[in-house]
Amino acid sequence: MTQEDSAAPVRSGDAVEADVIVVGAGPAGSTAATWLARRGLDVALLEKARFPRDKVCGDGLTPRATKQLVRLGVDVSEAAGWKHNVGLRTYGARREPFHFPWPELESFPNYGLTRPRADFDHLLARLATDAGAHLYEDTTVSEPILAGERIVGVRAKDGRTFRAPVTLACDGNSSRLALGMGLEKNRKRPMGVAVRTYYRSEARTHDAWMESHLQLWDGEPGRSHLLPGYGWVFALGDGTVNVGMGTVSSTASSQKVNFRDLLNTWVRNTPPEWGFTPENQIGGVGSAALPMSFNRKPAYGRGLLLVGDSGGMVSPFNGEGIPYAMEAAEMAADAVADARSRGFGTPAAERALEGYASRLSAEWGGYYRLGQVFVSLIERPEVMALCTRYGLPRPTLMKFTMKMLAHLYDTDDGDWMDKMLTSLSRMAPSA
Numbered sequence: 532m533t534q535e536d537s538a539a540p541v542r543s544g545d546a547v548e549a550d551v552i553v554v555g556a557g558p559a560g561s562t563a564a565t566w567l568a569r570r571g572l573d574v575a576l577l578e579k580a581r582f583p584r585d586k587v588c589g590d591g592l593t594p595r596a597t598k599q600l601v602r603l604g605v606d607v608s609e610a611a612g613w614k615h616n617v618g619l620r621t622y623g624a625r626r627e628p629f630h631f632p633w634p635e636l637e638s639f640p641n642y643g644l645t646r647p648r649a650d651f652d653h654l655l656a657r658l659a660t661d662a663g664a665h666l667y668e669d670t671t672v673s674e675p676i677l678a679g680e681r682i683v684g685v686r687a688k689d690g691r692t693f694r695a696p697v698t699l700a701c702d703g704n705s706s707r708l709a710l711g712m713g714l715e716k717n718r719k720r721p722m723g724v725a726v727r728t729y730y731r732s733e734a735r736t737h738d739a740w741m742e743s744h745l746q747l748w749d750g751e752p753g754r755s756h757l758l759p760g761y762g763w764v765f766a767l768g769d770g771t772v773n774v775g776m777g778t779v780s781s782t783a784s785s786q787k788v789n790f791r792d793l794l795n796t797w798v799r800n801t802p803p804e805w806g807f808t809p810e811n812q813i814g815g816v817g818s819a820a821l822p823m824s825f826n827r828k829p830a831y832g833r834g835l836l837l838v839g840d841s842g843g844m845v846s847p848f849n850g851e852g853i854p855y856a857m858e859a860a861e862m863a864a865d866a867v868a869d870a871r872s873r874g875f876g877t878p879a880a881e882r883a884l885e886g887y888a889s890r891l892s893a894e895w896g897g898y899y900r901l902g903q904v905f906v907s908l909i910e911r912p913e914v915m916a917l918c919t920r921y922g923l924p925r926p927t928l929m930k931f932t933m934k935m936l937a938h939l940y941d942t943d944d945g946d947w948m949d950k951m952l953t954s955l956s957r958m959a960p961s962a
Contacts, residue, residue, distance in 0.1 A: 559839030559856035560701030561655035564664035566864030587819035599857035614768035623745035696875035706841035723821030727775030738766035847902030896961025
């Protein structure tokens with residue numbers, strides 16, 4: 532993938548001029564760049580690394596993320612390198628697992644996907660360049676360029692400058708760009724932590740289910756001590772699996788817990804036939820923060836749109852961020868394209884851009900608020916123990932819970948569960 536080419540946005544002096552700058556080429560940035568380029572805008576997509584590059588992730592995608600890939604026109608067949616899954620297998624409160632197939636819905640497909648993030652992100656970046664976006668790799672943005680209080684461009688660490696009427700911050704949880712605009716995170720919003728590694732495992736690599744473990748033991752299950760958090764095993768279909776664990780807190784207060792050691796403790800006590808041994812481990816253990824419930828606001832202001840993790844768009848229910856990053860990316864592209872049609876810099880264009888934040892709030896604000904309540908309950912061990920022991924064995928309750936946790940229900944029409952979840956989300960005040 533070339534860094535710059537003859538069709539790149541116009542240079543003015545030492546600056547690259549574009550219609551829109553997108554900082555960060557992860558799922559949020561590359562998806563936004565694709566939709567913007569398809570709408571005819573000149574897009575400068577800036578990425579601090581060079582593809583392919585890895586990111587800490589579970590590599591598992593629910594049907595909500597699958598839908599976004601299909602909308603983009605991505606071939607998600609197994610022949611194209613995707614591993615399909617049919618639902619979630621959950622362990623908790625007994626030795627035998629519970630199986631929860633993905634629901635049959637009008638709004639979402641009935642299958643999920645897995646694919647390593649290194650490959651996934653590279654694929655989305657190629658999609659953006661194929662659409663006409665101009666990718667600049669090895670480009671670390673150091674600060675915004677301001678005209679008064681409004682961002683009019685960015686400066687890279689190597690001194691290069693990029694200018695545009697509108698900029699998208701898709702640079703993740705830490706978001707140097709958002710911080711440069713004075714946008715701090717709200718530490719009263721939920722924050723998660725995830726760690727993961729890879730193992731070679733022919734016994735698990737072709738599993739048709741995504742697997743979660745709600746009780747993690749430091750020895751023999753039921754006869755040892757419970758570890759904090761939840762675990763997962765996601766089959767990748769290529770001879771390997773993604774194995775990880777995560778936890779979530781109702782606030783972003785620091786947790787002095789060594790999650791890498793906890794992951795190793797849990798993995799040592801998994802069945803020997805799974806093959807989760809040091810000699811089968813691929814690479815080390817990576818960790819990442821999961822910013823939730825719009826923990827940085829406003830999503831639009833002074834020429835800057837926050838998309839994905841930079842705006843805390845991870846679900847507090849399940850720690851999933853990719854579908855929300857991709858959905859927000861399309862919403863942002865809609866707003867920016869509308870603003871350009873009205874004339875960048877005009878009051879009418881500002882109203883279009885402000886509509887991005889309003890749309891996010893309308894779409895997910897109530898759902899995220901419910902998630903905050905959910906997190907505040909399950910982080911209490913006694914509540915989690917009751918839910919695991921008495922909730923999992925009840926199929927109707929768990930079908931309802933599955934739809935809620937995965938954010939998979941029909942909002943316009945559906946069964947009584949869909950209608951109840953839709954009503955609850957609409958009644959809850961926005962996060």
